[in-house]
Amino acid sequence: MNPDRQCMSDAIRDSLTSRIFDGTLKPGDRLVELEIAREFDTSQTPVREALRELESLRLVDSAPYRGTWVRGISDREMVEAYAVRGVLEQLAAELAAPRLKGDVAEIRESLALIHESARAGDIEGYAKHNLDFHRGIVLASDNEVLIQSFDRLAFEARVRLHLRSQHEPRLIERAREHDEPVDALERGDGVTAGRLLRKHTESCKQRWLDRSLTTELDTSIPERQPVNASYLS
Amino acid sequence: MNPDRQCMSDAIRDSLTSRIFDGTLKPGDRLVELEIAREFDTSQTPVREALRELESLRLVDSAPYRGTWVRGISDREMVEAYAVRGVLEQLAAELAAPRLKGDVAEIRESLALIHESARAGDIEGYAKHNLDFHRGIVLASDNEVLIQSFDRLAFEARVRLHLRSQHEPRLIERAREHDEPVDALERGDGVTAGRLLRKHTESCKQRWLDRSLTTELDTSIPERQPVNASYLS
DNA sequence: CACAGGCTCATTATCGATAATATACAGGTG
């Protein structure tokens, strides 16, 4: 948000964020203020601020006098988020098309990387470039509020959290779904691009639904680790 | 977010929020931590937390060691927000229709109050019930993520901030734009309701654009009051 | 007069300590 903040609390926030992203911190894990403060060789105050920021990003939950813990994301929420993302991206494409004037070079770059990752079977890379691709279109809309709304969905965190549990994703096939929207954007047809992108999002959502129905495992959200969980380690 | 927090920082946050809403605090006004702390007879810490929350709600801006001030909302941002709100509401209507099963009693209640306020020329009331109406449809979508995204647009704050400067708004005429979407919802036609709602939002946006072009006054955003502004009072 | 450098002061960022609260556990009771 403010990229130029140099205070301790921001460093802590960023560090904790990446731990949540990379799975070091799992849903339900408790974040104990003084413990983190010791680790960063600082006091409780900046840690609290960092935690509150994470809460506003919905990466953690907290309750008064009960602490803070990593937020789990249910399949239901994932599906809800896909629905919202769909219309946001549709709008983004419609706004982006007249602005781009056919110059989709940057977007094509991300697209190429998506295909590359798909061929290599690199799930991590696929997720990253996929996000770059979609966010690129949103950025091209030049609508600050839209960009914010999109970012707040925190798709990176959501997807990464579930990546590990993914079976054999047909990456190459999925990657192809991105081609047509870009073609439409290139010829300035934002409406079509938007419709295609939304359809793409819908199919992502559907895949998620299917998977969550078939695998049947832990659709529950870890609520919070018990207090003495840290003693076990 | 967590309605059951009883800590000081939340009370401060709520108090400051309503001051921003009701115009006691104007864009550009500085929020000095110790000053607020004295007022609430508390220390700096809870005030800081409150300010950070307001920042995440984008009601205030801040920079390190430079403080916090009420955020202005430009006409451009307002227009951007309308565009996003349009697609969010459209989606909401589509999702709400099958859930409501024609039961639009609650929504009609808000609608009646809108018309009533319009007849009475009660701009404040109109704004309130109008928001209730639109939010009611979003709530009926039963999509938590969508509700969050909508709320984050903070339309209440945005609209109220500009209400005072509004000329003769043709409220009665505007109120009528809400009728058709409700009819559509009642007969379960979410797609039509969504399209109409989006069109409504577009016309709100357009009115805003027209007004901001014709009035030509202070399209600028107050950045921040100078440090010694408080001495003048 | 425009402008750079250094000084002062208001304010933020952080600290270490204390008050307040929830959780876990022990003991008693039916």
Next chain:
DNA sequence: CACCTGTATATTATCGATAATGAGCCTGTG
């Protein structure tokens, strides 16, 4: 043995004080 009650403890919420920083001012120079 299940259940309640009270107590110990871990942890959060808040406090008052200090360190760090930026804004404004003053001075001197060209």
